[in-house]
Amino acid sequence: xxxxxxxxxxxxxxxxxxxxxxxxxxxxxxxxxxxxxxxxxxxxxxxxxxxxxxxxxxxxxxxxxxxxxxxxxxxxxxxxxxxxxxxxxxxxxxxxxxxxxxxxxxxxxxxxxxxxxxxxxxxxxxxxxxxxxxxxxxxxxxxxxxxxxxxxxxxxxxxxxxxxxxxxxxxxxx
Amino acid sequence: xxxxxxxxxxxxxxxxxxxxxxxxxxxxxxxxxxxxxxxxxxxxxxxxxxxxxxxxxxxxxxxxxxxxxxxxxxxxxxxxxxxxxxxxxxxxxxxxxxxxxxxxxxxxxxxxxxxxxxxxxxxxxxxxxxxxxxxxxxxxxxxxxxxxxxxxxxxxxxxxxxxxxxxxxxxxxxxxxxxxxxxxxxxxxxxxxxxxxxxxxxxxxxxxxxxxxxxxxxxxxxxxxxxxxxxxxxxxxxxxxxxxxxxxxxxxxxxxxxxxxxxxxxxxxxxxxxxxxxxxxxxxxxxxxxxxxxxxxxxxxxxxxxxxxxxxxxxxxxxxxxxxxxxxxxxxxxxxxxxxxxxxxxxxxxxxxxxxxxxxxxxxxxxxxxxxxxxxxxxxxxxxxxxxxxxxxxxxxxxxxxxxxxxxxxxxxxxx
Numbered sequence: 001x002x003x004x005x006x007x008x009x010x011x012x013x014x015x016x017x018x019x020x021x022x023x024x025x026x027x028x029x030x031x032x033x034x035x036x037x038x039x040x041x042x043x044x045x046x047x048x049x050x051x052x053x054x055x056x057x058x059x060x061x062x063x064x065x066x067x068x069x070x071x072x073x074x075x076x077x078x079x080x081x082x083x084x085x086x087x088x089x090x091x092x093x094x095x096x097x098x099x100x101x102x103x104x105x106x107x108x109x110x111x112x113x114x115x116x117x118x119x120x121x122x123x124x125x126x127x128x129x130x131x132x133x134x135x136x137x138x139x140x141x142x143x144x145x146x147x148x149x150x151x152x153x154x155x156x157x158x159x160x161x162x163x164x165x166x167x168x169x170x171x172x173x174x
Numbered sequence: 175x176x177x178x179x180x181x182x183x184x185x186x187x188x189x190x191x192x193x194x195x196x197x198x199x200x201x202x203x204x205x206x207x208x209x210x211x212x213x214x215x216x217x218x219x220x221x222x223x224x225x226x227x228x229x230x231x232x233x234x235x236x237x238x239x240x241x242x243x244x245x246x247x248x249x250x251x252x253x254x255x256x257x258x259x260x261x262x263x264x265x266x267x268x269x270x271x272x273x274x275x276x277x278x279x280x281x282x283x284x285x286x287x288x289x290x291x292x293x294x295x296x297x298x299x300x301x302x303x304x305x306x307x308x309x310x311x312x313x314x315x316x317x318x319x320x321x322x323x324x325x326x327x328x329x330x331x332x333x334x335x336x337x338x339x340x341x342x343x344x345x346x347x348x349x350x351x352x353x354x355x356x357x358x359x360x361x362x363x364x365x366x367x368x369x370x371x372x373x374x375x376x377x378x379x380x381x382x383x384x385x386x387x388x389x390x391x392x393x394x395x396x397x398x399x400x401x402x403x404x405x406x407x408x409x410x411x412x413x414x415x416x417x418x419x420x421x422x423x424x425x426x427x428x429x430x431x432x433x434x435x436x437x438x439x440x441x442x443x444x445x446x447x448x449x450x451x452x453x454x455x456x457x458x459x460x461x462x463x464x465x466x467x468x469x470x471x472x473x474x475x476x477x478x479x480x481x482x483x484x485x486x487x488x489x490x491x492x493x494x495x496x497x498x499x500x501x502x503x504x505x506x507x508x509x510x511x512x513x514x515x516x517x518x519x520x521x522x523x524x525x526x527x528x529x530x531x532x533x534x535x536x537x538x539x540x541x542x543x544x545x546x547x548x549x550x551x552x553x554x555x556x557x558x559x560x561x562x563x564x565x566x567x568x569x570x571x572x573x574x575x576x577x578x579x580x581x582x583x584x585x586x587x588x589x590x
Contacts, residue, residue, distance in 0.1 A: 111181045118189055126192060133182070134196035142207045151180045151209060158209065165207040171254040172203040 017049030019069075025062035026054055029069055033076040038121035059119050064112040071125050074098050079124075103132040107150065142166075183211045187218070195221035195266070199255060200228045217259055220314075221266040224252055226282075227273050245279050252286070256293040265314045272322035272347055283349055287324040294332040317342040326351040350393075357381070370396060378402075386410065389434070391417050401425070406456065412468070413438035415448035420455040429456040430463040442468070454480045461487040469497035482509045489516045496524040499545070499571055506548040513552050518559045519589070522568055545571060548578050557585045 015031040019040075031049070035041040040055065049055045057065065078095060103110065110129055117125035137145050142162065146154070154162060166173060182190075194202045194215070199222050205212050229248040231240050248271075271286040272278050315337050323329075325345070330352050333340070340357065344364040350373040355363070357378045364385040370393035376384075381400040385407040391414040398420040406423070409432040431452065440448075445468055456462065457480035467490070488505060495502050495517070506512070556572060556579075558565055565586065572584060 108181055111185060114189055115185065118186070126189075130189070130192040131196045133193045137193075137205070138197060138201060142204060145205070145208060149180055149182050151183070154209075161210070162207045165213070169203065169206060171250050172200055172206075 015050070017044055018052075018054035019049070019065065020054045020056045021060055021062040021065045022058050023062050025065070027062075027065060027069060029073065030076065032080060033069065033072040036072045036075060036079055036122050036124070038123075040120060057120075060116045061112070064109070064116050067109065067113060068116050068120065068122070068125065071102060071128075072122070074102075075124060099128055103128060107136075183209060187215065190215055191219050191221075194219045195223075197223070198228045199224040200251060203251075203255065218263050219259075220263055221268075222255070222259065222264060223268040223270075224255065225268070225270040226278060227270065230273075241277050242279055244277065245282065249285060249289075252289055256289060261293055262313065266317040267315065268317075268319040269323065270319075270321045278322060282322055283324040286320075286322070287326065287329055290320070290323065291329055291332050294336050313337065314339055316340060319344040319346075320348055321346040323348050324351065325349065330355075375399060386418075388414075393417060395419060397421065404428070406430070406459075408432065408452075410434060411438070412445055413440045415445065415452055416440075418452070420452070423455070424458055426456060426458040426460075428461040428463075429459040431456070431465070431467075433466040433468070435466065450479070454478075457482050458484055460484045463489040463491065464493060465491040467493040467501070469494045469501055479504055479508050483511065485509045486511060486513045487516075488512060488514070489518065490520055491518045492520060493517075494521045495568075496521050499568065503545045503548065506550055507544065510549060511552055512550045513554050515553060515556045516559070517557070517568075519561055520563070522560075522563045522565060545575050546578070548575050550579050551581070553579050553582045555583050555585065557587070559587045559589055561589060 016028050017031045017034050017040075019027045019029065019034065021027065031044050034049070035044055040049075043049060043055055060068070075095065078091065110133060114126060114129040114133070117123075117129060136148055140148060145151075185193075190212075194205065202216050202219055202222070206214070206216055226244070226248050229244045229251070231243055231247070252269075269286060269290065271282045313336055316339055318333075318337070318340060319342075323345075325348050334356070338359055340359050341361045343357075343360055343362070344366075345368055346364075346366040347368065349369040350371050353372050353374050355373070355376045355378070358380060360378050360381050362383045362385075363376070363378075363381060364387075366385075366387045367389050369390060370388075373393050373396060375397045377399040379400070379402060381403055383405040384398065384400060384403055385405075387407070387409040389411065391410065394417065396418050398418070401422060402425055403423045404425050404427045406420075406426060406428070407430040408418070410418070411434045415433070433449070449467060453464075459482070462482070462485055482505070488509065490502070490505075493501070499522075502517075506515075558568065569584070569586070572579070572582075576582065
């Protein structure tokens with residue numbers, strides 16, 4: 001697990017890198033886990049993030065980063081297997097269970113996560129969150145969606161615009 | 175909560191598009207009324223999933239009537255969508271003109287084919303407009319999934335003139351009225367329960383993965399010319415084995431052949447012969463899964479069978495090995511680099527014990543003689559998963575030749 005405020009990586013079996021969140025918390029993780037991020041992978045391949053340096057991530061706060069790393073650490077072994085052609089059904093089921101629970105979180109955390117996944121180019125995490133948000137929208141009427149996703153209540157003008165729109169898009173509502 | 179903008183709408187377009195790509199087309203369009211921010215987002219979403227199943231009028235209890243009504247709504251929607259969406263930005267398109275309850279009118283295939291053609295013709299980037307000297311047009315369309323659609327020459331012409339980046343093509347329950355699938359970009363092709371009719375060849379120098387899972391087979395002969403195939407999966411009826419001919423696949427890594435029970439009027443010896451030919455065409459595979467094969471060894475086969483030089487992993491699933499293990503021995507004789515052999519729920523003995531010909535005394539049966547020539551020095555594991563069939567004879571055979579399988583471990587597992 002990510003340990004905040006740890007110093008330089010002591011030379012264990014796996015190479016460690018340090019990531020620094022926007023609020024200056026240091027996270028030490030295995031390079032293999034951090035490399036799930038396409039953005040970080042390049043820096044790490046160039047030898048960055050080791051020693052006392054650390055890679056600053058000015059767009060990701062510590063709460064989000066710790067969640068992102070939780071995902072990366074869990075998925076790193078399967079990713080190392082090259083998309084897991086060798087993974088057993090048990091391994092896959094376990095990852096699926098983890099994923100389902102992982103996105104069972106507050107909406108605001110979901111949006112922070114998907115932004116972080118986008119910035120760090122972690123494709124698997126981005127799709128996972130996108131799918132979760134899509135599931136929250138599916139099968140709901142526009143008003144229900146607005147309510148579920150915490151849209152502000154429409155002003156009378158907005159309401160009028162919505163109604164006009166509904167008429168214009170009758171072909172999608174019939 | 176009121177007054178504050180919502181966090182979802184604050185995400186960049188590309189992320190909202192990613193979210194929308196997990197929704198069906200109708201729901202995607204409906205997001206346009208959420209707020210001004212969402213008004214035009216749907217028009218540029220790069221993935222569209224258009225599904226007849228989304229149009230169901232539950233209130234109409236008359237199923238015959240509702241079939242046509244649902245279709246009408248679906249069609250109205252599809253036509254409006256294709257006119258208003260910026261199709262030039264599409265990367266992935268899924269059109270499912272079929273419902274699990276069979277609830278599609280008979281003209282569904284022709285109609286949906288027409289819209290797709292029209293969408294490509296009028297909405298895709300103009301092939302005439304060239305970009306910075308590049309000869310091909312720039313349509314990004316990469317993935318196409320079509321279910322219950324007519325594929326005729328007109329369709330093929332439109333696709334081949336516009337879809338230069340098409341990598342994944344999946345066709346289900348489609349009816350072919352054309353002779354050939356040709357592509358210089360396709361990587362994955364999946365054909366499921368299509369009516370092939372006159373389709374006589376699939377030609378692609380780029381194709382990496384081919385899956386054919388077909389119950390109906392209405393073409394005389396389908397020839398596959400795709401030398402770059404690395405993954406092949408065939409699941410077809412026994413009687414249709416002679417309807418497919420596959421040319422050399424030097425890059426083949428994994429092949430999986432599943433034979434369905436129905437053999438029609440094909441005789442046992444014809445079936446064995448066709449099976450044999452098909453197996454020869456996958457002889458470059460490193461991993462082979464064969465399911466429901468029948469016995470096939472005839473005297474002439476043993477000399478003409480190909481060598482499976484690369485084969486490391488062989489799985490025989492529910493195969494008939496009751497020919498005194500001749501088929502199994504034939505594989506072992508021709509797979510010098512085999513590392514793992516799995517026999518799952520195969521048939522080992524003939525229940526009737528009334529095989530044609532004189533049963534030879536056990537000690538000198540031909541397969542037992544030939545088995546002594548087997549040399550699988552790298553075979554590390556033989557796993558036999560059996561139900562209630564007697565495995566004793568097989569174990570005896572393997573033990574007898576254990577000197578030729580120096581690294582082999584034998585694992586037996588009984589399942590219910």
